[in-house]
Amino acid sequence: MPGENLTRAEAQERASILEVDAYDIELDLTRGDEVFGSTTTVRFRATEGASTFIDHISAAVHQVTLNGVDLDVADVDDSVRIRLDGLQAENELRVVSDARYVNTGEGLHRFVDPVDGEVYLYSQFEVPDSRRVFAVFEQPDLKATFRFTVTAPARWQVVSNQPTPEPVVDGDTGTWSFEPTPRISSYITALVAGPYDVVRSELASADGRTIPLGIFCRASLAEHMDADYIFEKTRQGFAFFEAQFGVPYPFDKYDQLFVPEFNAGAMENAGCVTFTEAYVFRAQVTDAIRERRVVTVLHELAHMWFGDLVTMRWWNDLWLNESFAEWASTLATAEATEWTEAWTTFQAMEKTWAYKQDQLPSTHPIVAEIRDLEDVQVNFDGITYAKGGSVLKQLVAWVGLEAFMQGVGAYFRTHAWGNTELSDLLSELEAASGRDLGEWSRLWLETAGVNTLRPAIETTADGIITSFAIEQTAPETHPTLRPHRLAIGFYDVQDKALRRIHRVELDVDGARTEVPSLVGHMRPALILVNDEDLAYAKIRLDEASTRTALGQLRDIEDPLARALVWGAAWDATRDAETPASDYVDLVLENIGAETESTTIRLALTQLALVARTYVHPSKRTATIERAGDRLWQLASEAEAGSDAQFQFAGAFAGLASTDEHVAILRGLLDGDQRLEGLEIDADLRWQLLDGLVLAGAAGEEEIAALLATDDTATGRQFAARARATVPTPEAKEAAFASVVDAEGASNMIVRYTGQGLAHVNDPASLQGLVARYHDAIQSIWDSRTYQVAEGLLVGVYPGGLASRELADATRAWLAANEPAPALRRIIIEHLAGVERALAAQERDA
Structure with a gap:
């Protein structure tokens, strides 16, 4: 990737001499399969006499005209940057070029649907890839308005940030002339084009405007697109965010487009959000994925305010964009939708991701040093999203939700359509809450690593607590001890269930924090540090609580408390504090009673990892065989048609290893064996075949035969995986x-x-x-x-x-x-x- 980098120093220098006003971008999508026409006219002000450059990764630049003077293309263009010398106070630049379609999801992605041969295009510009489509000053703080004019087949849908105009049609070709956007950053501009199927609706914004809504997907997937449900979640999110932020939705319409071969879960293009079409469910999926789709829908909607209306000045505050959207979308999911256990899911998935990332040698402070674009790319990680979201959750617990939202609303109003730094948000939160956030920021945002919290308990012979403290440790490589707002929960057996009988909330700081309010209480069966998951920290259970958890995990009534115990057991396994075989036992003995889909999904994923790579190699074969046997038993015993049954059956296929496993998989595929309520649909059929391939009982002949019945984009992806699975x-x-x-x-x-x-x-x-x-x-x-x-x-x-x-x-x-x-x-x-x-x-x- 030589020559495509941009350093922060270069961006700062360019911002010091430029103010960009407007782009007019003309794109011709009728020139064949490899390139499209791109003409950019940009008006900008500059320090007179200065020199700078504009970014454009092109196939060929044909003309560069600066203030009416044609420049020597060979002299000023290197296919990545175009040099601009002798700038005037007011400037107009015109660049005529050919740009390339891509199949990497970076720029303007071109996909041909194997089902019907139709062509679908979509843009993906974050971080630095709008320059692959048009000439642009590619950095977030050089905001401008963007007016797109697009020529394409007249029968296509053409969608951008502004409402789609009626095209001017000439034969089979149409030209769409969009109105200019508000002042936004280049990375959230967008273009989606092709014969997409569309469902339309609308909603009323808090300020009385009617906001048009659209949901798009490929025509061959349209029968699977549950648009009414997506519209419902969107309306719930709009109402929640507008009420919480006190700021109406800032754009003119809101389209959500499900596109093929997308690299991420979604992208927050202003008013034109793109999603992975894995969220169009052509077959059965777990409840965990259904819930994740809702969180993703609300995550991108939150970005319309935090990221799009107000944007970071440089990518070192990328974490704030993503962390805020992750926290806000989980809050909205829990409080505005039917997925009321969203914080349990957050604990299971996001925090597990964050703790893993924070223990790698590559961990970094939440506010990372972003020197250049390459640094940005690798910092789309568990620190940026999950740890940042977790720390924001703890900050909210400290300052209070009402004060936090007041500060956020003031931040949006003060900085609308502008660029900010972290200090701008913190000053608004300080004003709203009355708390000094300087030390909090230093300890939580400017240092790396995760702390571990353990209870230190002394009792009398009959179980009365005489001393209770929380001990905090940090790894040697990142020795910072931090303040934590957390709760301690006491759980005991009531009516055969483990229920919370007492709770205390407090601030923990330093190596040891005494908790005198718990002295004199009878020791319960289970003591849970970080009850309700307020703090960002790994937790350990004391010895007695560990025995209770291992024996009675299934009896813990509260799903979030269970998730915390699952997480503590996993952390101890990853840290090699407890034997991997113990974790296998824990999962196989308790997962059958778990009710939360994401907790099941995560535990089964971790089970496979532990069985294959964490148990001692001498135990591997027997462990995999035992896990497969037990997973089939669990699938057979689960409620017919339940999410648990579906997950256990898929996990069984993923660990198949014996002749008996092969016979079961063949029976399920052939129809000779059935599990009541388990539908063998297209995607599950591929999972079952994968299991046969993994066990050496199927190969290319069977893969090709199944692909012939499912020659779709998804089928081809599954076939690639199956071929690579051949052992x-x-x-x-x-x-x-x-x-x-x-x-x-x-x-x-x-x-x-x-x-x-x-x-x-x-x-x-x-x-x-x-x-x-x-x-x-x-x-x-x-x-x-x-x-x-x-x-x-x-x-x-x-x-x-x-x-x-x-x-x-x-x-x-x-x-x-x-x-x-x-x-x-x-x-x-x-x-x-x-x-x-x-x-x-x-x-x-």
């Missing part, structure tokens, strides 16, 4: 070569191939990839765009080996090379994962 060294090397040695695979094929490579019961089939992977690292990084390079380097790493040999090879590569910081981070995270697995194996020996 032979030859198949693994062929799958590796298909995405590493041959360029051109789409971003989704790369992702699914990586999933299949990692899907092993016997990791020996991956041994041949160790040298191949390390030999290919630098060439992958040098020859691919960031998204594809990262997807490859993460997806095809043979981490399932979890061996000393793999760790040594990765360590040797790091010692012999001087990679770019973003590349080094990917590789050291791989190494950390292998070392953690080796420590867990040793503990489990």
Whole structure:
């Protein structure tokens, strides 16, 4: 990726001499399969006589005209930047170029639907990719208005940030001339075009305006698009956010578009939000994914205010955009929709992600040092989203929800259509709450690492508490002790359930915090530090509570309390404090009684990881076999048609290893064996076939046959995963070569191939990839765009080996090379994962 970087220093220098007023962008989408026409006219003010550059990653630049003078294209353009010298106080620049369609999800993505041959386009510009479509000063603080004029087939839908106008039609071609946007950053501009199916509706905003709504997806998926439900969640989110923020929705319409081969979950383009079409459910999905879709819908809606109306000045405050949207969407989900246990889901998924990320050698403060665009790319991580959201939750508990929302509303009103820094938000929160947030910011936002909290309890012989304290520790690499607002819950048996009988909320600070209010109480069966999950910290259970949790986890009545216990057990396993085999026992003995879909989903994912890489290798085969047996038993015993039944059946297929497992999977596929209530739909059929492939009982013939019945984009992705799952060294090397040695695979094929490579019961089939992977690292990084390079380097790493040999090879590569910081981070995270697995194996020996 040489030449495409932009440093913060360059951005600051450019912002010091420029003020951008308006862009007029003309795009011609009728020029074939590879390139499209792009003409940009931008009006801007500048320091007279200054020089700067405009960004444009193009296929070819044909004309550059600055203030009426044609510049020598060969002299000023290097296909990434166009140099601009001798600026005037008022300037007009016109750039005529060809730009390339992509299949990487970075720029204007072009997809051909295998079902009907139709072409679908969509833009994805965050972080630095609007420059792949038009010439632009690509940094968030150079806001401007954007007017798009788009020429495309007349039968297409064409959608951008502003309401779609009627096209001017000439034969089979139409031209859509959009009104200018408000002043926004380039990365939230958008274009979506193609024969999308659309459902329309509207809602009334708090200020009395009628806001048009649209939901779009590919025509071949339209029968599966539950638009009425998405509209309902959208209306609930609008009402909630407008009431909480005290600021009406800032844009003229709100379209939500579900697009193919999307790299992320969604993107907050102003008034034109794009989502992964995995959220169009063509087959049964877990309740966990249904809930996640609601959170994602509300996450992007929250961004319309926080991120789009008010935008960070530079990417070091990216965390604030994402953390706020993550926290606000969870709050809205819990309080405005039927998913009332959203904070349980947040604990299970987001905090688990955050704790994992915060213990990697690549961890960083929430407010990270973002020197350039490469730093931004790697900081879309669990710190940016999940830890930041967790810390905001703790801040809200400290200052109070009402004061927090008052401060946020004032922030929106004061800085509307502008750019801000963290201090701008903190000053509004301080004014609303009366609290000094300087020290809080220093300890929580400017330092890295996660603390661990443990109860220290002394009792009399008959169980009366004589001393109670919370002990706080920090890792040696990040030794900061922090203040925590948290609750302590006492749980005891009532009517055969473990219920909370007492709760105290307090501030914890320093290495030891005494809790005198608990002295004199009878010790309960279970003591839960961080009850209700207010604090961001790993927790440990005392010895007696651990015994209760292991024996009676299923009896804890409150789902959030259960999730906290599940999380504590997982953290202790990852930290090699408890044997991995104990975690396997915990899951297999308790997961059948769990009611929360996300908790089930996470525990089953962790079970597979532990069985394959954390238990001692001498136990691996027996553990995988036992897990598969128990998962089939759980699926057979679960309520017919339930989410639990569906999850247990899928997890069973994912761990299939014996002849008996193969017979069950074949029976389910052939219809000879049934589970009442379990529908074998298209996606589950692929999961079952994956299980047969994993167990060595199916291969290319069966994969090709199933693909012939499901030759869709999703089917082709599943087929790529299944081919990479074939458990032979030859198949693994062929799958590796298909995405590493041959360029051109789409971003989704790369992702699914990586999933299949990692899907092993016997990791020996991956041994041949160790040298191949390390030999290919630098060439992958040098020859691919960031998204594809990262997807490859993460997806095809043979981490399932979890061996000393793999760790040594990765360590040797790091010692012999001087990679770019973003590349080094990917590789050291791989190494950390292998070392953690080796420590867990040793503990489990």
